[in-house]
Amino acid sequence: xxxxxxxxxxxxxxxxxxxxxxxxxxxxxxxxxxxxxxxxxxxxxxxxxxxxxxxxxxxxxxxxxxxxxxxxxxxxxxxxxxxxxxxxxxxxxxxxxxx
Amino acid sequence: xxxxxxxxxxxxxxxxxxxxxxxxxxxxxxxxxxxxxxxxxxxxxxxxxxxxxxxxxxxxxxxxxxxxxxxxxxxxxxxxxxxxxxxxxxxxxxxxxxxxxxxxxxxxxxxxxxxxxxxxxxxxxxxxxxxxxxxxxxxxxxxxxxxxxxxxxxxxxxxxxxxxxxxxxxxxxxxxxxxxxxxxxxxxxxxxxxxxxxxxxxxxxxxxxxxxxxxxxxxxxxxxxxxxxxxxxxxxxxxxxxxxxxxxxxxxxxxxxxxxxxxxxxxxxxxxxxxxxxxxxxxxxxxxxxxxxxxxxxxxxxxxxxxxxxxxxxxxxxxxxxxxxxxxxxxxxxxxxxxxxxxxxxxxxxxxxxxxxxxxxxxxxxxxxxxxxxxxxxxxxxxxxxxxxxxxxxxxxxxxxxxxxxxxxxxxxxxxxxxxxxxxxxxxxxxxxxxxxxxxxxxxxxxxxxxxxxxxxxxxxxxxxxxxxxxxxxxxxxxxxxxxxxxxxxxxxxxxxxxxxxxxxxxxxxxxxxxx
Numbered sequence: 001x002x003x004x005x006x007x008x009x010x011x012x013x014x015x016x017x018x019x020x021x022x023x024x025x026x027x028x029x030x031x032x033x034x035x036x037x038x039x040x041x042x043x044x045x046x047x048x049x050x051x052x053x054x055x056x057x058x059x060x061x062x063x064x065x066x067x068x069x070x071x072x073x074x075x076x077x078x079x080x081x082x083x084x085x086x087x088x089x090x091x092x093x094x095x096x097x098x099x
Numbered sequence: 100x101x102x103x104x105x106x107x108x109x110x111x112x113x114x115x116x117x118x119x120x121x122x123x124x125x126x127x128x129x130x131x132x133x134x135x136x137x138x139x140x141x142x143x144x145x146x147x148x149x150x151x152x153x154x155x156x157x158x159x160x161x162x163x164x165x166x167x168x169x170x171x172x173x174x175x176x177x178x179x180x181x182x183x184x185x186x187x188x189x190x191x192x193x194x195x196x197x198x199x200x201x202x203x204x205x206x207x208x209x210x211x212x213x214x215x216x217x218x219x220x221x222x223x224x225x226x227x228x229x230x231x232x233x234x235x236x237x238x239x240x241x242x243x244x245x246x247x248x249x250x251x252x253x254x255x256x257x258x259x260x261x262x263x264x265x266x267x268x269x270x271x272x273x274x275x276x277x278x279x280x281x282x283x284x285x286x287x288x289x290x291x292x293x294x295x296x297x298x299x300x301x302x303x304x305x306x307x308x309x310x311x312x313x314x315x316x317x318x319x320x321x322x323x324x325x326x327x328x329x330x331x332x333x334x335x336x337x338x339x340x341x342x343x344x345x346x347x348x349x350x351x352x353x354x355x356x357x358x359x360x361x362x363x364x365x366x367x368x369x370x371x372x373x374x375x376x377x378x379x380x381x382x383x384x385x386x387x388x389x390x391x392x393x394x395x396x397x398x399x400x401x402x403x404x405x406x407x408x409x410x411x412x413x414x415x416x417x418x419x420x421x422x423x424x425x426x427x428x429x430x431x432x433x434x435x436x437x438x439x440x441x442x443x444x445x446x447x448x449x450x451x452x453x454x455x456x457x458x459x460x461x462x463x464x465x466x467x468x469x470x471x472x473x474x475x476x477x478x479x480x481x482x483x484x485x486x487x488x489x490x491x492x493x494x495x496x497x498x499x500x501x502x503x504x505x506x507x508x509x510x511x512x513x514x515x516x517x518x519x520x521x522x523x524x525x526x527x528x529x530x531x532x533x534x535x536x537x538x539x540x541x542x543x544x545x546x547x548x549x550x551x552x553x554x555x556x557x558x559x560x561x562x563x564x565x566x567x568x569x570x571x572x573x574x575x576x577x578x579x580x581x582x583x584x585x586x587x588x589x590x591x592x593x594x595x596x597x598x599x600x601x602x603x604x605x606x607x608x609x610x611x612x613x614x615x
Contacts, residue, residue, distance in 0.1 A: 039488055
């Protein structure tokens with residue numbers, strides 16, 4: 001899946017996460033700020049990268065502003081941001097394209 | 100070496116101190132109390148009023164390296180610490196130790212004095228805001244000492260802390276130094292924390308904004324212990340000293356936990372006419388009163404005494420006759436301040452009376468129940484109320500370890516997770532209340548009893564209260580939020596957490612910046 005434009009998913013409410021995805025020339029860069037960074041920063045990074053990988057995103061600039069979201073929320077927000085960034089308007093292929 | 104709760108205490112700290120050996124390990128120890136150096140005032144003297152704070156500091160002979168003390172009855176509204184420290188800094192005096200009953204966000208300006216070396220020592224029962232960040236980041240040149248409220252007065256009464264000058268903010272005073280917690284324009288109700296300072300400090304300075312006719316009686320601080328009185332424009336911001344009565348929580352989760360706390364209480368043999376009780380000021384703890392009241396009426400029992408930081412719900416039950424007397428070491432809201440003024444069954448006590456483990460028997464020793472919150476509690480029932488999930492000091496042991504150690508039934512009430520942070524965990528970052536004084540944990544996902552209290556397990560089971568185990572609760576929390584990574588610290592020790600008897604309970608190291 002190719003990131004063709006900037007897109008956002010999620011909010012800055014407590015227990016949510018806001019994911020911004022922008023086109024990136026070469027490879028993927030993830031920037032994370034989180035109220036639980038010291039205890040969950042690496043897990044947040046892993047779930048974001050894992051989700052991008054599942055969706056076949058090869059290059060993207062990802063900005064994560066986390067307010068203590070659970071992994072399921074982070075995954076869902078990341079997916080949604082990718083679909084929007086890839087130009088989907090409806091019929092999001094939740095969970096990634098079936099192989 | 101490892102102490103009795105399995106915390107590794109570096110040998111260099113054990114040269115002049117003992118590791119924690121258990122709650123009652125020092126019971127029966129004998130010691131001699133030290134006394135202050137007193138300057139006699141034999142000549143007739145009309146007034147002890149000093150021209151200014153600066154004059155009082157100079158006349159007391161404050162020098163580099165001395166220890167000054169403060170109390171926190173003015174809470175977030177306190178102006179006194181900043182006023183005094185600003186004058187001290189202007190006089191060019193350095194290398195001071197602050198021995199306070201608590202410091203918080205009101206004292207953010209003092210953080211800069213820590214960085215500049217004006218303040219190089221800190222002993223306190225609570226630390227928040229910039230002060231906490233400064234200490235956690237290793238800015239304080241010595242190791243801070245964190246003590247419970249009882250532990251703080253113990254350290255003073257045993258001579259481990261010698262206070263050179265006590266600066267006591269007082270809502271009212273006369274010109275001779277009889278000072279009271281009640282009245283004036285910055286009313287905080289009681290001066291419990293400062294009473295021991297006044298008896299043991301070499302010099303005592305009353306800082307007030309309301310001068311009363313002599314004698315200002317009955318006094319919290321007696322003029323016989325006071326060297327100087329300083330009148331300033333204002334000692335604090337009233338709105339932040341005593342908040343409006345906290346609205347009783349309507350959060351269904353808080354209410355469910357509170358109701359379960361009362362079910363636990365009612366299932367123990369201690370819930371009977373004449374019982375005693377303390378509750379913390381958190382939402383679920385306060386909500387306990389809402390469920391206690393109807394049950395006490397139904398069972399036709401009364402509470403003999405309530406203690407602690409006092410709030411409106413305590414006062415309400417006192418006024419309804421369901422509590423016979425209130426003994427008060429701190430007032431959290433306007434209702435409590437007003438009550439200690441007006442209700443003859445609402446008494447001011449000193450913090451030594453409240454909780455000092457090494458006097459001849461403090462009030463907490465006779466407590467039946469205490470209900471308290473926690474930032475974290477681990478599977479050994481150890482509680483942390485001082486370091487945040489980011490490893491920064493932002494809390495207060497306060498009276499938590501004292502009431503927990505004293506009460507026959509200590510109940511910790513806390514949600515299983517807060518946001519993504521698991522409250523029930525494998526190992527708390529910092530132990531402030533040891534697990535051997537915690538009996539029951541009430542969460543929104545279940546109740547666990549400390550296995551050391553088989554009697555309570557039987558009592559609760561007999562009343563058909565469903566019990567979980569603390570390990571199962573921890574697993575439940577981790578299944579929801581994931582197991583947190585361990586915090587990473589540098590080797591530098593920034594604070595010692597003393598047990599209430601002065602032994603070393605735990606240490607706090609300098610937090611390491613997180614790298615992904």
